[in-house]
Amino acid sequence: MSLIEIMKKRQSIRTFDTQYITETDYKKIREYINNKENLVGPFGNKGKIEFIQVTNNVSDKGIKLGTYGFIKNPQGYLVGATENSKYTLVEFAYVFQKLVLFLTELGIGTCWMGGTFNRNSFEQEVQLGEGEFIPCITPIGYPNQKQRVFDKALRYVVKADNKKTWDKLFYAETFETGLTKKEAGPFEIPIEMVRLGPSASNKQPWRLVLSADRKVCDFYIEHTPNYSSKLGYDMQLLDMGIAMCQFESACKELNIEGRWVIENPNLKLPNEHTEYIVSWNTY
Template sequence: MNQSMIETMKRRQSIRTYDNQPISEQHIRLLQEFISSESHLVGPFGRKGKMELIQVTNNVTDKGIKLGTYGFIKNPKAYVVGICENDKYSLVEFAYNFHKLVLFATQLGMGTCWMGGTFSRNSFEEEITLRKVEFIPCVTPVGYPKEKQRIFDKAVRYVVKADNKKKWDKLFYEQTFEKTLEKTRAGDYETPIEMVRLGPSASNKQPWRLVLSESGKVCHFFIEHTPNYSSSLGYDMQLLDMGIAMCQFETACKELNLEGHWVIEDTLIDMPNGNFEYIVSWKSP
């Protein structure tokens, strides 16, 4: 699979309407191999999550369990269910790994759609076994996109403003939060930072805020929380968005042969208000 991951990230869209064509045996095998690989389950923080593939017919599993998605997903052929512990870095790292699966499926020509709050956790929990400390932060349907995107899909994209991404001056900064980052000042990280901008996020809130160091060798990742955004769900869904941002950034860096690694450090950067929280930094040699 020699496709450009940067081009894959650019073309990935959330797919809610699927074709009647069953998923091929080869693609089922490739998905199973991917989600079973240890390297795809543990990320930079060492918090191991899990993923399970459930095949469905008319949204009903082999066990006869009907999986509820509140009408948002039409004709899925399978779901990948995410499982992790409910704490800050477990959620961030899980999403970092889960988004790799999303990009992998995209490269196979399959559609996916991150779902954190528009599905019935109880119905999915009937299908899988969870330990006491585990829960399901999200799922994605999987299948082949319907060739002619239905009006429903377009309407949902319009409602969540999926095609309206914030501009650089609202998301990215240089040295402090008082100075916005110009593209011309981003250096080698211009494309990885742009991939963060293009990444999916819950309700397209794009809560990531990046600060590039004076040297241009360290990129600090912060989250600007939307107050009470997912409090009714019992976990901070926007932490998943930060894992997605990390995945988008690192994936672009790898394709561009930009060396670096993730670290958690004291940035000494003053945050604008109490909704901001530091997550992690990317550091190059």
């Protein structure tokens, strides 16, 4: 299956089957997270990801891992750790989303979790370096096809399937002109993959501006005021890393060559909550 099809297919899974992760898949996951190249972001920041196997949400160490009742029958958790700064969070989420897509291709369900889990319990499982914390985790397991009613109900509550339209997210040259799919040219699919990507509470904080020559795509974040402030970090920065991963993955599949750069075009911003993050430059 193509990566674009995987991105279209992927949904958050909260109800898992009781089947253990197979030895074959377990080995593939281990090999992936043990390959240091898979854990490096576009600008060289390295994340940390550890795999914790569980039985009835209890780890091999006997630690009860808390997810506040949202997750049923997880067979393990992938736990991320990084430093709490803007670009380390963005790059870590880029790395973590690549892992999520890899798992989706294996037929393994995932669910990004940034706030609805007990950090203290997971911190007992992961060796944190100085200045590191756990920004997110994902439970993993094979989706339970017969018990998805809970998942569907929760998707309805959080409006997970109600994605914003292009005119609310994407712009041509300035923030004053909306971008249509036709005007996006070769970037139509990469930009659509950004729109379809997961985000915290489905806020979709990404805003993209495509240059007049269609060679540069600038990524901005429109912060939701006070969102995740109680957690001590900006969770929406993770959404920007996810957006970068979705965009780049589609570009690579479509043979659109480019690279990430931090070169602020200093456009007039639509409001005080909008901030420049990164740009994709085509070769």
